[in-house]
Amino acid sequence: MKLKKSIPSPALGSRVDDLHRPPTRFERLREWMEGLPTLRVYVWLTLVTWIALTVLIGLGSSEPIERNVPEGIIESGNFERIESLLQEPNRWTVLLGVAMVVAIELGIAWYFLERFGRRILKTNTAIRIALAASLTILFTALARFFIELDFNAYLTPLAGLSVIGTMLLGPRLMFLMVVVTAVNIGVMKGNDFLLTAALLLSSGFAIYTVVRVDSRQRLLKAGLVIAAVTAVVTFAVGLIGGGTFADAAWQGVLGLGSGLLSLMLAMVLLPLLEDAFNILTPMKLLEFSNTSNTLIHKLLQKAPGTFTHSMQVGTLAENAAERIGANALLARVGAYYHDIGKMEHPAYFIENQIGQINPHDALSPTLSAKVIRRHVKDGMEMGRAWGLPQEILDIIAQHHGSTRIEYFYRKAIEVDGDKVNEADFRYSGGLPKSKEAGIVMLADSVEATVKSLAKPTPKRIEDIVTDTINRKLDDGQFDECDLTMREIHEVGEAILEALVGFLGPRIEYPGSNTGEARNGRAANGKAANGRAANGRATPRKGVEKPNQANRAPRENI
Template sequence: MWSKWMLAIRQLLDDDSFREGKRVRNGLYVALGVVLYIILVGTVLPPRYNFQLHQTSPVTIRAQITAVDTLKTQQNRDQAMQRVPPIYTQSTEVETGALQSADKLYQTATQVVTNTSLSTAARLQQLQAAAPKKVSPSTLQVLIGLDPQQIGLLQSVSDGIIKALLDQQFTQNSMSQASLLVDRQMLNYNLDHVSRLVVQDVVTSVLKPNMIYQKQATDKQRQLAAEQVPATYIHQGDVIVSKGEIISASIISELKDVGLYGNQPHYGVLFGFALFMLIAVGLLRVYIEHRPVRRRVDNLRLLILTLILTLMSILILLTKDVINAGGPVSAAYLMPISMGAMLITVIVDASLAVVTCFYLSLLFGAAMGYDFWFTFIAVVGSLIGAYSVERVTHRGTFMRAGFLVSLMNMVAILAMQLLAPGDGLDFHQTWVRLGLGGLNGLVSAILTMGILPFFETAFGLLTPIRLLELSNPSNPLLKKLLMEAPGTYHHSLIVGNLAEAAAEIVGADPLICRVGAYYHDVGKMRRPMFFVENQMTKENPHDKIAPSLSHLIITSHVTDGLAMLEQAGLPKPIRDICATHHGTTILWYFYNKAREQDKNGSVKVDDYRYPGPKPKTRENAILMICDAVEAAVRAMPKPTPGRVEGVIRKIIRDRLQDGQLDECDLTLQDLDAMVGAFMKTLKGIYHSRIEYPDPDKIRKEVAK
């Protein structure tokens, strides 16, 4: 059941309607954008926590960005403001008011004692109305019993003491010691005990602090002091709360500062990241669709590109989840970002891999808080990975690429560490990052080698590694070809050499051409003796059968080969080479033979054509020409360079005139260049040889 499903999927993926359909293609672009958005939107959205005071934290939370610690910064600034003393200014109005209050009392006392018409009670009442509130009744009783001269003396002494005290700074602290200060001043005057008490009572009742608090000036100075206090920062990667720690007000404040507290959705981030993905996928589509025809990516390759990018996005998400769960930020240096570039280079295309290097690096940097540091390191590692596996000759190429990626990762990390602002390097942190960066390249190479076979098997891909495996002579199909059709086997080897040389000249894939040549004639194993290269004697079975039957036998080796290749599980590009290596060319030998035997003139040339199809790729067209060239040159009795070149050019001209190359993108310049490649290769195969003498003949001559 499972094999049937796999076969159905493989048939769907190989179908031209899937590989070339525009709707499928547009759907893949849309799917790429949507899938990557769904996977990665969580990496750019900061996680939100809604802890309560005194709750136990279930996870370790680290700051994902660098932000100001508002609570600690405000506490430090409050302390700086408290250290600024209040600002006061000395007021003359306090002294004036105090003198006026004292003088009013003494003047009223002079008036009431000189007015003989007033009774004692009336005098006391008027004096009480003019007296300050704090003056005691006993002082008023004394005043109404004095004569004007004595009152004037007390007024003079009181004014002198008030001026002496209020001409200088008189604070609230001074006010608490007013009685003592007045007593000290009265030492300068010769007064009796009662007069001292009166003066002390009157002066202390009118004294007030003359230092007025300047709130605006004080606030301004405190604000300046607060502004001079530098902000306290929560740095990216700092642990805000450890697992099992009790949540405090300061922790909640720090979570708010770095945007990790609350449950309000970030609509702006959601929409902004959607625009980000739209631009990124749109530019990627523009690049892919505007590539030259020779480097076109079909829908199957586009599907694989989508799957690789999806896989890399999942790895980015897992890396971010590890960091969000309390893991160290340095875990990001272990993210095998270069694996994606290696896979795309080997499976899809090297130039497309370079573009996707920047694409993946931007996504990785966005997930890591839009940090240029991680973007730069990812770009360096990805580019080195892509360039290192551009030509894969064996699986050791991946390990070499892994070591190169490790080395360049370490160089990039060291460069960024040296460029980081600060007083010096944190050697422990630097060594940790260098170690993880070095391990990154090896992990990327190992994962690439491990994942690549799954893509090869699931999609029938023809990667360089798969091609190298298929080119091994111990392959069962090639061993069977060697045993059952040795002439065809050697013919295939020579065609492979010709095709590889031609492909290198015109920019086609040499490895596909060589391996395709090895398998293009496997269908001849069904009836090997009907093909001249396998005939060990001069007897030709075609001489005994009709030309039409010979035509069917010869052309059937294409369909037979396709069936064998499909049964052996060979990828579609190899099967396409087998299907198109004769195109719709004509079997002229059997057509002429049939025409000679036909007495009615009913033989049609189209009845003696191969079923096709015509070649659609450069590799297929190269194999068609190489197959014909090798057969023609091998049949030449005396192959001189001039005659060989003439035959090659005639074969190419015939294929052009017959329209066999109309559907591929080989140019006339390519075809001319291929002639030179064929000549160099054939020169080494069909070179002239000296005629060695017969040893028996020499012995007889010596004996005579």
């Protein structure tokens, strides 16, 4: 039975009703904040943070100040110093000074973000900056609470802020937050900068310890180590402060309590904040990487060929990301989900057509391209419905960039000539914005093309990798991600090594007879380092004619 030359039922783009759910309050808040102009958000966040910290630090009860006068003859000036302590300080003057200090702190923080941490501002959206400000205010308020109730300030669980902030926002932004908060707590405690030093040391160690934690179990172990180190730091500070050994030991016990309280706060608040703000942490990434995950399992059931392809692309992307120091786990997990949109119409993608009639035979090139392009939008809809983090959604949207679907474009040119609108044959998900998205785009294209080879050889694989990189560069597909030419070269090398390793037992080595490439792609190009070494493309050989004219090409699908 032949299909009519129209879009099959169900209609393309129909939402997956059983997957859809209404947005939560936090998702609506996130969408609202993301829709605001960035500068306005930053100005308001800075103003609110400045006011909140000024009030918390400057309007609390004053710490008693003691001045000891040695027994004996009272010298000139002692009476004046004692009398000055009896005078009530002007609260408005204190408040003005605190406001100036907080303004300087925030100014320095923004300077470092702009000057040294452009990647922080690029990857942390407005909602994340809002979360950073909120956490700073929250832990400053917690310290004020401890001080007002006459708890020892060394119980302040600032290491908990370090753990939560590092997992949610990254170590660089977290370090700025910790410095600001520790200084402010020292000011609140009567300019006790030994307290500030203790908080900075313990919190800095906490940042260093959890920066690579990727599971709840490891977080628990790291928290116990942080508690022990906090106890040692506070004990040492107690000795430096001139107290007795017993007093310093008690202070160490308080530090241990602070560390354990920090661990409790982190274990409770971290999963809540992850879900509420849909922020991707290494622990959450590991959960999404589980192939028994419901959405990935659906992909296996509905589009087994796409599932296999996605797993292989994930391995390639992970190896390449590790090579250049990018987020390897994000690259792998993003690759797992990059083609979930193909579940809507799996039969229209060649990896799922084993033993089946190719439905593209009954469609025009333009309609076939529309079907192929649609899987990106369908993937975004499914990803949002399932609550996938924004970083994974970005990879789904950008894994083809604005690449042209070459096979159907050339077929359309043969039929309609100059009447063909090229935009109808280009993906519209946007160019890759991150290193991980760029890596997945390259790994996806190369893996699909190599798989179409009848008899792969190391030389053919190398040519395909080089040709793919050059075409992506010529087409401007890497223009908006921060991959350097050296990194692109290293990514290509990593993908090449992995592919040769995958296909090693069954590939045909140079000197033997080679077969023709299938599905409209040929294995020809230049040396793998030809483009990346000097940043210029060298002339490419022509592409062989396909030997299955009616088969859609794997690449760019």
